[in-house]
Amino acid sequence: MSETTSSKPMYEKIFDEVKQDIVTQAYKLGERVPSEKELAEAYNVSRITSKKALELLAAERLIVRKPGRGSFVADPVHDYIEEEASSTGQPDEPSAKFAHQKEKTIGLIITDFGNSYGTGLIYGMEQASRDKDCFLVLRRTFGIPENEEQSIQKLLGLGVDGLIVFPAQGEYFNAEILKLVIDRFPLVLVDRHLKGVAAASISSDNLKAALQGTEYLFDLGHTHISFLSPPPVDTTAVEDRIEGFIQAHAQRGIMVDKGLWVSDLTSTLPNSFNDENIERDISRLVFHLQNHPSITALFAIEYNIALLAKTAVERLGLRIPEDISIICFDSPPTHLGGGYSFTHMQQNEEEMGQLAVENVLSIMNGNTVPNKIMLEARLITGESTGPARVTGTV
Known part of the structure; x- marks a missing residue:
């Protein structure tokens, strides 16, 4: 040299x-x-x-x-x-x-969306992407981890500048998400966070929302409440709602009776929605209600499970809410007529979507964003809840 x-x-x-x-x-x-x-x-x-x-x-x-x-x-x-x-x-x-004029491109990977949940999320993202002059590319995974992994690889191959991921339900997050975190690729998770993964996330405060919904049922006189959910499978949104339900009981000094719960409903999970599974879950709920006549209210973890519960209650010839009340998370708007109005905890989907876009753009620009943002849900009263009946009168 x-x-x-x-x-x-x-x-x-x-x-x-x-x-x-x-x-x-x-x-x-x-x-x-x-x-x-x-x-x-x-x-x-x-x-x-x-x-x-x-x-x-x-x-x-x-x-x-x-x-x-x-x-x-x-x-x-x-x-x-x-x-x-x-x-x-x-x-x-x-x-x-x-x-030369290329807008920032954000890839959105989401399990699926429908009228009860997801559409508002995407609407918020689209609005924010227009306001921020960036472009959104959508891929659905239908809750299948392999699809999620392939979607991440595909969007990275297309050269997206950042990713927003609604993780697939399941016990394990895929290795592609971990790689993104290690590589410090601009990434924001929505609806839930992943344990042990230092990725920015935006979700509802599921624990607080479940606590509020349960307290509402307590105020109506319900103390024998059946909690309806799919298997938790280490999904934080489900786990937080269960924790909120338990904490509400603790704060009121009411004993939690897990014997009243049904936590193995699977027909509403992505890629499991078919007539055979739906009928199996409804029959499961009918059998459960017959064997637990003390139940006066059902807390469904999501709208589609509330629909299963409503069908089971009606098959038994019981009335909603006179005999059994039902509360859930999210419910499609009924202002156009024809829909059934469940009492529900309404998540702020649009704000969640807007914040996801804003935060991933902020990360792209080298800024630090909060590791976890949780938005409050709002109690909306509908037709499905009322005062508790006197136990044993059905």
Whole structure:
């Protein structure tokens, strides 16, 4: 090494050596080059120094830096075509014009959505994306972890700048989410958080909402309440609602009787919604109510389970709410007529969606966002709840 070279700042030395590797095709077109961390360790320098070297390489159009993914050897034709067209004074090609004016693109991965929950979430995201001049790409997983993993890989391959993920229900989060967190890719989870994963999340305060709904039933005189849910399977939204239900009992000094619960309803889970499963769950509820005549109220963890409960109660010839009250989370609006109005805890879906977009954009810009945001749900009274009957009169 010459004396001139040795007197250079370290970032220039790193720049020169990586540039040489690119020129000699040690790193080929489109291939990933070492990251800031890897260069810092290799040259025993700070990440500030290695970052400056990569910025010089990007300034000379030798690499393209993609947030959360790494730095790659640039293709001067495709990666910078819009700048070439501008410098020659020639009109932009359509692809060049698009690249030059490219909006930030956010991938949205969601299990599914319907009239009871999910549509408002997406509406809030779409509104925020228009306001913030970014583009939203939607992929549904139907609650299948493999679909979720493939969707993440597909959207990353398309070059999205950030991701919003509504995790699939299940005991395990997929490895792709963990990779995103480790790589510090702009990521926001909605509806629930994942234990042990330091990813930004936005959800309802499910514990507080379940506590409020249970207290409402207590105020109506109900003390024998059956809690209806699918298996918790380590899903935080379900677990928090169960905890809220239990805490409400503790605060009122009412004993929790888990013998009244039904926590194995599966027909409303994604990819399990079919006539056979629905009929099995309804029959399960009919049998349960017949064997527990003391029950005066049902707390359904979601709207579709409330529909199963309503059918079971009616099959027994019982009246709602005179004989049995039902409360749930979320319920489609009935202002257009024709729908049944359940008393329910209404989640603020639109705000949840708007915050998800705003936070992922903030992360893209290098800002820190709260690790966990929880929004309050609101109690909406409907036709399905009333004062508790005197136990034993049915």
